[in-house]
Amino acid sequence: MYIKRCQYCGKETPLNGAGCSHCRGGLLESPGVALLDTFDAVKSALSDKYEIIAEIGQGGNATVYQAIQKNLDRKVALKVLLPDLVDDPGYMERFHLEARAIAKLRHPNIVTIYDEGSEQGVHFMSMEFLEGKDLHHVVKEKGSLGIQEAVDMAKCIARALDYAHSYGIIHRDVKSSNIIMTSTRTSVLTDFGIAQSGITSVYAKSDPLLGTPEFMSPEQAGGKTVDSRTDFYSLGVVLYHTLSGRYPFPGDTPVTIMQKILYEDPVPLGKLVKLPPALERAVEWCLVKDPRKRVQNGKELIELLNSVTVRSSRPSVRTPAPRLVGQVVHRPLLRTVVLAATACLMLTGYVTWHNTLRAHVRTPPAQAAMTVPPVLKPVPNLIGGTKEEATRLLRDEGFEIGSIRVVAVPNPGNRGKIDSQRPLYGDMATPGTTVDLLIGE
Numbered sequence: 001m002y003i004k005r006c007q008y009c010g011k012e013t014p015l016n017g018a019g020c021s022h023c024r025g026g027l028l029e030s031p032g033v034a035l036l037d038t039f040d041a042v043k044s045a046l047s048d049k050y051e052i053i054a055e056i057g058q059g060g061n062a063t064v065y066q067a068i069q070k071n072l073d074r075k076v077a078l079k080v081l082l083p084d085l086v087d088d089p090g091y092m093e094r095f096h097l098e099a100r101a102i103a104k105l106r107h108p109n110i111v112t113i114y115d116e117g118s119e120q121g122v123h124f125m126s127m128e129f130l131e132g133k134d135l136h137h138v139v140k141e142k143g144s145l146g147i148q149e150a151v152d153m154a155k156c157i158a159r160a161l162d163y164a165h166s167y168g169i170i171h172r173d174v175k176s177s178n179i180i181m182t183s184t185r186t187s188v189l190t191d192f193g194i195a196q197s198g199i200t201s202v203y204a205k206s207d208p209l210l211g212t213p214e215f216m217s218p219e220q221a222g223g224k225t226v227d228s229r230t231d232f233y234s235l236g237v238v239l240y241h242t243l244s245g246r247y248p249f250p251g252d253t254p255v256t257i258m259q260k261i262l263y264e265d266p267v268p269l270g271k272l273v274k275l276p277p278a279l280e281r282a283v284e285w286c287l288v289k290d291p292r293k294r295v296q297n298g299k300e301l302i303e304l305l306n307s308v309t310v311r312s313s314r315p316s317v318r319t320p321a322p323r324l325v326g327q328v329v330h331r332p333l334l335r336t337v338v339l340a341a342t343a344c345l346m347l348t349g350y351v352t353w354h355n356t357l358r359a360h361v362r363t364p365p366a367q368a369a370m371t372v373p374p375v376l377k378p379v380p381n382l383i384g385g386t387k388e389e390a391t392r393l394l395r396d397e398g399f400e401i402g403s404i405r406v407v408a409v410p411n412p413g414n415r416g417k418i419d420s421q422r423p424l425y426g427d428m429a430t431p432g433t434t435v436d437l438l439i440g441e
């Protein structure tokens, strides 16, 4: 049970909806009353199942605690709805919606939900405890993220989003504090607090009061209908923020920020930090205001991000540049198409090609002959399948199965299933590359 101090008589009284038990003051309606002993109150309310160890942090609608789930003796993160919001049916609904939305999802880059419920007025959700730090804190401490780290993070989140979107779930609150970089350097997406799921709500009208202003897409800021592409805009803001330490549209008030999001162009990231051009283009492409001209899905983004590494190690390979934010954007052609185009140019000399591509890819045949890299293919997704399925899929795609190690997995349903893979799903690799697997036991 929560205890508050009454602003009228100053005495401590249980928060039970009946007002102050001493003077009958309007305790619940009174703003600014201090919460007392919340930690102890939560601890005692959930003590049958959980031992609360420490508070990890507090966000806009909940406090997150580190705890031990007693019956399984495992570490969990407990998200507890702030007591002031318990009487708000909208918040309550979103809180439980988050639990139900994520509980459906099983993905290495999405936090796993274990349980949810309420005890003595304490509404909670238990989830896997992620050892690591959220990106907001990482950027605060380090100023910015390294290029490779940022690219790896964005690829992880792009995969997580594609997966969630395939279940009809839009996150709608992708931001740095909702991405946890774990000690194994994987990035995990948390907090589907304002996610919407289901066919009808996929195109749900956006509530501009939901979400964090700096990370909002123009359609969210303008209160328009949103679809899965809103999440890639926000991921673009995360990338901009992690690479430069700044937001594309900083401002003192949510209204100022939202106006800038709607009507202004950001300072090009390349003016703030020196980056590989492909990475700069990836961020610009996410931040296009018109969702139809923006990155459409995670696969497209991963493809462009893969060329960041390729460009730095093979500088002669060029990818076509999408035009700048605010203008019509051409989708970047698939990397394989670019490679094929390069090979084509090498064989036939100066071939007529798409104007944009021609301007960027025209390479003298002699030089091209020396620099054409082997054709790369995306590594297939093996997560959740059996060893036999993985072997078949890899062979079909021209890859080899590498080392296989067994790891303990908490969920019995995942035993005998692929838990993780290296290279990761979507990474570009030459045919014949071996893929190492971890299988749950």
Ligand SMILES: Nc1ncnc2c1ncn2[C@@H]1O[C@H](COP(=O)(O)OP(=O)(O)OP(=O)(O)O)[C@@H](O)[C@H]1O
Binding pocket: 056, 057, 058, 059, 060, 061, 062, 063, 064, 077, 111, 127, 128, 129, 130, 131, 133, 134, 177, 178, 180, 190, 191, 212
């Ligand atoms: N599963 C988890 N494991 C470990 N830490 C977590 C987990 N989930 C959240 N956290 C941490 O708990 C803190 C609070 O998270 P919370 O989502 O409540 O707030 P927020 O993201 O800062 O704000 P908002 O309410 O706007 O999302 C954050 O620092 C986050 O990194």
Ligand SMILES: [Mg+2]
Binding pocket: 059, 177, 178, 190, 191
């Ligand atoms: Mg959060």
